[in-house]
Amino acid sequence: MAGAALSPGAPPAPVRPLRESTSSWPILDRVGYWLSWATGIGLCLIAAAIVLYMGIKGLSYLRLSLFVTSPAPSLHQTQSGGFSDPIIGTLTVTAIGTLIAAPLGVGLAVWFSEYGRPTWLARAIESALEMLAGVPSVVLAIFGLLIFAQGFLSFLSQRAATGGVLGQSFVNAGIVMSALALPLVFASTRESLAQLPDRTREASYALGKTRATTIRRVLLPSIRPGMASGIVLGMGRIIGDTAIITILLGATLKNEPVGGTPVLGALRGTGSTLTSYVFNNSPAGEGNSHEKAYAAAFVLLLLVLLLNALVTRLTEGGPMGRASGAQRLRMVLLQYLPWK
Amino acid sequence: MLGALAVLVLVLIGAMVVTVLIKAWPSFAHNGLRWFGPGGEVDAQTRAMREGTALPGHSIYYFRAWPLIWGTLVTTVLAVLAALIVSTLAAIFITEFAPARMRRAIEPVIRLLAGVPSVVYGLLGILLIAPWINENLISNPRKQSVIYVVQLNGANLTTGTLILMVMITPIMVAITTNALASVPSSWQEGSAALGVNRWRTIWRVSLRTARPAIAAATVLATARALGEAVMLAMVSGGSAFSANPLDGLTFLYEPVRPLAAEILQESEGLTIGALSHTLYAIGAVLLVSATFLSLAGWAAKQPLKRYGIRA
Numbered sequence: 001m002a003g004a005a006l007s008p009g010a011p012p013a014p015v016r017p018l019r020e021s022t023s024s025w026p027i028l029d030r031v032g033y034w035l036s037w038a039t040g041i042g043l044c045l046i047a048a049a050i051v052l053y054m055g056i057k058g059l060s061y062l063r064l065s066l067f068v069t070s071p072a073p074s075l076h077q078t079q080s081g082g083f084s085d086p087i088i089g090t091l092t093v094t095a096i097g098t099l100i101a102a103p104l105g106v107g108l109a110v111w112f113s114e115y116g117r118p119t120w121l122a123r124a125i126e127s128a129l130e131m132l133a134g135v136p137s138v139v140l141a142i143f144g145l146l147i148f149a150q151g152f153l154s155f156l157s158q159r160a161a162t163g164g165v166l167g168q169s170f171v172n173a174g175i176v177m178s179a180l181a182l183p184l185v186f187a188s189t190r191e192s193l194a195q196l197p198d199r200t201r202e203a204s205y206a207l208g209k210t211r212a213t214t215i216r217r218v219l220l221p222s223i224r225p226g227m228a229s230g231i232v233l234g235m236g237r238i239i240g241d242t243a244i245i246t247i248l249l250g251a252t253l254k255n256e257p258v259g260g261t262p263v264l265g266a267l268r269g270t271g272s273t274l275t276s277y278v279f280n281n282s283p284a285g286e287g288n289s290h291e292k293a294y295a296a297a298f299v300l301l302l303l304v305l306l307l308n309a310l311v312t313r314l315t316e317g318g319p320m321g322r323a324s325g326a327q328r329l330r331m332v333l334l335q336y337l338p339w340k
Numbered sequence: 341m342l343g344a345l346a347v348l349v350l351v352l353i354g355a356m357v358v359t360v361l362i363k364a365w366p367s368f369a370h371n372g373l374r375w376f377g378p379g380g381e382v383d384a385q386t387r388a389m390r391e392g393t394a395l396p397g398h399s400i401y402y403f404r405a406w407p408l409i410w411g412t413l414v415t416t417v418l419a420v421l422a423a424l425i426v427s428t429l430a431a432i433f434i435t436e437f438a439p440a441r442m443r444r445a446i447e448p449v450i451r452l453l454a455g456v457p458s459v460v461y462g463l464l465g466i467l468l469i470a471p472w473i474n475e476n477l478i479s480n481p482r483k484q485s486v487i488y489v490v491q492l493n494g495a496n497l498t499t500g501t502l503i504l505m506v507m508i509t510p511i512m513v514a515i516t517t518n519a520l521a522s523v524p525s526s527w528q529e530g531s532a533a534l535g536v537n538r539w540r541t542i543w544r545v546s547l548r549t550a551r552p553a554i555a556a557a558t559v560l561a562t563a564r565a566l567g568e569a570v571m572l573a574m575v576s577g578g579s580a581f582s583a584n585p586l587d588g589l590t591f592l593y594e595p596v597r598p599l600a601a602e603i604l605q606e607s608e609g610l611t612i613g614a615l616s617h618t619l620y621a622i623g624a625v626l627l628v629s630a631t632f633l634s635l636a637g638w639a640a641k642q643p644l645k646r647y648g649i650r651a
Contacts, residue, residue, distance in 0.1 A: 029539035040433030111342035136567025240457030242570040284574040
């Protein structure tokens with residue numbers, strides 16, 4: 001390949017065998033050729049620009065103290081505190097969402113690939129999850145609000161002053177967030193199970209193991225990387241979502257627990273996460289302190305990069321072997337839709 | 341037991357569709373099909389519902405969603421068309437022209453662009469791109485020319501569409517690359533053997549084979565663009581204005597507000613009587629559209645199976 005000709009910066013002239021010289025091509029074909037080079041490099045430049053710009057802005061406004069101080073209501077950026085509450089909020093919501101979506105998604109995928117009877121039910125659940133992956137998160141959020149504002153679910157949040165159920169709490173936001181991650185976990189696990197050769201299962205049956213034991217002791221351990229990358233992708237979706245937080249967590253300045261019980265009270269209370277913190281501190285929200293927004297967005301971006309790197313690591317080992325670029329691009333697909 | 345779990349999830353998803361539709365019904369019932377049509381200002385209508393005082397001569401439920409629907413259509417269609425061109429070219433570059441080292445570098449780039457949270461895109465848009473567009477692209481005479489109708493600033497249709505394009509390009513690149521890579525190389529070799537140059541071969545053979553995948557990618561990207569609320573709420577402008585293409589170039593600098601962004605911006609009103617029904621009606625429209633797009637995506641993928649391409 002022509003890798004040696006790469007020089008950083010300007011588009012390098014591709015060193016190709018003679019037959020690939022473009023000089024004999026009609027002009028339109030050559031335009032297309034250069035346009036495709038330009039877009040490829042352009043995409044890299046956009047990504048680099050985002051990371052660099054956020055990095056410069058983020059690092060210049062980021063202080064260690066921001067991580068440990070709570071947000072405070074103030075018009076001045078020097079007094080508006082840090083984002084310790086949003087960080088705790090992000091961790092809490094992600095934990096709740098993942099704890100629900102991971103076992104549920106893996107369970108459904110196992111049922112789908114290993115049992116899958118009756119067939120109509122299997123087909124229905126697959127299409128339903130595919131649809132769920134396409135539902136805008138803001139719609140999921142308003143559905144959640146509708147459900148969690150029912151009287152009998154008041155133990156999950158709190159009663160408003162007027163007597164109605166508020167419907168906003170960490171638990172509620174986490175539960176709805178799990179719907180974002182569920183299709184990813186499902187699709188990733190199902191893909192990995194489909195890639196396992198049948199002889200693995202047959203070998204286990206031949207040893208006299210039951211189907212359940214085979215799943216628990218043979219199949220699940222061997223698809224661990226696939227499951228894990230689905231879960232990590234799901235976590236990425238949860239961390240990055242703002243609409244559900246705004247509507248179901250209240251996106252308040254501080255995390256406000258309900259009652260005196262330490263952990264349960266906090267889970268029933270309202271709060272904020274990094275995404276809603278960025279939103280509220282941008283000119284679109286009320287806070288309007290750019291420095292805080294940039295610093296928090298930088299932390300958010302770092303989290304995303306970290307999760308990305310984790311998925312890369314996970315897909316490098318495991319049944320996919322050394323995943324090729326195209327295979328890893330399939331992981332991008334999974335971020336949007338359980339893909340067949 | 342796992343089967344019961346499947347039934348439970350299925351019931352929950354079904355319940356979601358049903359409850360949102362039920363909650364939305366009063367808004368549709370009071371407005372009829374004209375709910376989707378033009379008529380008056382959306383912001384005035386939602387304000388009336390929030391304050392509980394009906395607009396003179398209308399019921400409290402009076403709502404005409406056209407400016408929002410138009411905003412959704414314009415941003416989605418423009419962004420998807422732009423992303424279609426960019427992603428096809430980028431996918432050709434990745435599968436055919438990129439040197440091996442660069443190909444390895446571009447994959448994390450696509451993943452990164454796909455993974456950046458929309459609120460970060462929104463922040464960059466509102467603090468970086470919108471001010472730049474406001475200062476450099478929108479001239480003062482242009483602002484003056486429409487001052488009595490709408491105020492132009494950097495947060496507008498162009499900004500929203502541009503960023504939306506960057507957000508949906510990765511998925512289209514991923515799907516198209518995937519399909520182009522699985523076109524049998526013997527087909528390309530056959531074309532090359534006939535003396536067709538590389539670009540024509542890609543254009544006539546590979547892209548044609550990958551066409552269903554490109555269609556599926558377009559449908560998926562549309563679904564994503566349709567549901568994008570946060571970024572568009574931040575950068576597409578402050579008012580639910582129905583940008584007018586007859587305004588010529590000014591059209592590109594007029595504010596719009598898509599359906600999903602409207603729910604987010606009025607989220608305080610989700611518990612207020614008539615307004616809540618209206619917002620759930622908007623949600624129902626999004627939900628139904630998403631379902632149809634999901635169906636369309638499934639249909640678009642079918643021809644691929646004929647070639648044995650897993651896409």
